[in-house]
Amino acid sequence: MLPSVALALTLAFGGCGTPAPVGPTPFPRDAGVSPSDRAAVTDGPLDPAADEDGDGLCNGTEGQLQTNPQAVDSDDDGLVDSFEYAINSDPRNLRSPALGDRLEFREGDATPLRVEHLLDWRGEGETLLGAVQDGANALTGEAASAWVTPSVEAIEANPSAFVRDLAGPRFVGVLGRAWLRWQVSLSPAAARPALGCRRAYELFFTVKAEGGDAIVLRRLVLSVTPGAVDGGARWPRVSPEGFCLPARCL
Ligand SMILES: [Ca+2]
Ligand SMILES: [Ca+2]
Structure with a gap:
């Protein structure tokens, strides 16, 4: 064999017993990752004191x-x-807060929001009073009462004969075991501020035996969104520009 032919064969086959060199191979797990997904990946660890999103x-x-x-x-x-x-x-569980404790307002809508509370109670003649405690926006401190006016009404006792009277938010003289139903209404306050950003408030529904401690403390979360209803989604999608946020990250 001529020396030049032998050299060409050696280059082509990598020599006897030596695997032929191969080029870079994409990782299989890379399949399906779009260019925009790759672009969203940042280099290195995030600064713990910064707020990436x-x-x-x-x-x-x-x-x-x-x-x-x-x-x-x-x-x-x-x-x-x-x-x-x-x-x-x-914040990783969409059922927290519980869906039954969530209320949604759109700015400009004057229709009251309503939620009921049912209590199984064995009474000894006492009077039970339902009430709403004012809450706040947990990020800005703005009081819920700046936005809504709550009212509570005792609407039904079952069996009705076990309760002497229903008077506004009170079940009077509960004697025996009965189901007691209250209705909580939240109406937009007359001088409500239009903040132009989506925010949420905590409110607390309480039941007390008159002169006693709270029997019920139920948290309600009221969300308020500026602007018209969009797309029929159960909850509006959140963007950082649209939400009332604290001045510094938590
Ligand atoms: Ca963040
Ligand atoms: Ca969330």
Whole structure:
């Protein structure tokens, strides 16, 4: 064999017993990742004191909570992560706060929101009083009463003969075991402020035996969204620009 032919064969086949060189191969797990997904991945660890997604929750806190530092509403329930953190709700569970305790207002809508509370109670002749305690926006401190006026009404006792009277928010003289039903109404206050950003408030429904301690303390979460109803979604999608946020991340 001529020396030049032998050299060409050696280059082509890599020599006897040596695997031929191969080029880079994409990782199989890379399949299906779009260019925009890749672009969203940041280099290196996030600064714990910064707020990557602008949701009011610092990156370090998001790491502790295991929320998504690049999503303002990690569980997509319409409540921004920082608000859920501030009220001890689970920002990774869209059923926290419970759906039955959620109320949604649109600015400009004057229709009262209503929610009922049912209590199974064995009375000894006492009077039970339902009430709403004012709450606040957990991020800004703004009082819920600046936005809504609550009212409570005792609407039904079953069996009715076990209650002497229904008077406004009171079941009077409950004697024996009965189901007691209250209706809570929240109406927009006359001089309500239009803040132009989506926010949420905690309110508490309480029941007390007159002169006694609270028997019931139920948290209600009231969300208020500026503007018209969009798309018929149960909860409006949250964007950091649209939500009232604290001045510094939590
Ligand atoms: Ca954040
Ligand atoms: Ca959420």
